[in-house]
Amino acid sequence: MAVNETDLEVLPVIADRWSPYRFDGREVEDDKLRRCLEAARWAASSFNDQPWSWIVARRQDGEAFEAMLQCLLEANRDWASRAGVLICTVIRTNFSYNQKPNRVALHDLGAAAAQMSLQATSMGLQVHQMAGVNLSQVRGQYQLPEGYEPATAIAIGYADEREPNTDAEQVLEDRQSGVRERTPLKNQVFMDAFGQSAPWL
Numbered sequence: 001m002a003v004n005e006t007d008l009e010v011l012p013v014i015a016d017r018w019s020p021y022r023f024d025g026r027e028v029e030d031d032k033l034r035r036c037l038e039a040a041r042w043a044a045s046s047f048n049d050q051p052w053s054w055i056v057a058r059r060q061d062g063e064a065f066e067a068m069l070q071c072l073l074e075a076n077r078d079w080a081s082r083a084g085v086l087i088c089t090v091i092r093t094n095f096s097y098n099q100k101p102n103r104v105a106l107h108d109l110g111a112a113a114a115q116m117s118l119q120a121t122s123m124g125l126q127v128h129q130m131a132g133v134n135l136s137q138v139r140g141q142y143q144l145p146e147g148y149e150p151a152t153a154i155a156i157g158y159a160d161e162r163e164p165n166t167d168a169e170q171v172l173e174d175r176q177s178g179v180r181e182r183t184p185l186k187n188q189v190f191m192d193a194f195g196q197s198a199p200w201l
Contacts, residue, residue: 004180017121018180019128021079021172022164023157027059028084032123036156039119043112047097051105052112053090055142059083059157071141072153073132079172080130083155088138089113090148109151120156128155 004015037054045051057068068086069077080086091105102108117127130153138150164170186197 007185011118013118013122017117018126018159019176020126020157020159021128021176022160022169023079023082023084023126023155024160024162025059025082026084026158028125028156028158030058032120032125033058033085033156035123036116036119036125040112040116043108043115045108045111046102046104047095049092049095049097049102050108050112051092051095051102052109053092053148055088055090055138057086059085067141068153071134071138072130073134076130076132076153078168080128080153080155082157082160083128084125084157085155087154087156088133088142089151089154090138090142090144091151092148094147106151113152113154116154124158125156126159129153130155 004018006015033056037056040052040054041050043050055068057065059065065086068088069081071088072080072086089109091102091109093102093105094100095102113127113129117129120127133150133153135150138144142150144150160169164173185201189198189201190196191198
């Protein structure tokens with residue numbers, strides 16, 4: 001996968017990050033996995049409440065990995081089965097310090113997942129985040145207590161850089177190799193009124 005062509009210079013790890021559909025089936029070293037989780041642990045969060053949790057299944061965990069794979073929607077299972085690690089993410093819906101609803105819990109989870117992704121990229125791994133999860137199955141499979149909600153899934157592993165050998169692999173290769181685009185800053189960054197592009201862009 002080519003480096004992303006950003007409009008402005010950014011940290012190399014940001015330009016190098018992408019979301020593969022083809023993993024090569026290798027296990028992820030425990031030290032690298034721990035460092036990914038440590039990077040996530042240091043994400044900023046409202047009131048430092050850190051409302052995220054990670055349920056982790058490594059490829060070498062066998063039955064546990066297969067059980068988590070079955071929590072993904074069918075469209076994600078085939079390609080995710082080649083990842084080295086699968087993670088189901090969970091948020092605590094209330095602040096721990098006052099038990100009031102935390103309306104930014106998902107935001108904080110996203111910040112932690114982004115840091116995890118960039119740490120992974122820095123070590124030669126790639127991360128693919130998924131919304132395609134059977135939330136009720138996650139809740140039941142992992143016996144989530146009241147006040148906690150399943151959110152997303154994450155696949156971590158080594159991207160398969162080999163030429164596709166099958167039609168199915170070619171489909172995934174085509175899917176991940178298309179032109180990558182981002183909305184221009186002028187359509188996202190406003191001043192004075194919503195939709196009015198900031199002139200300094």
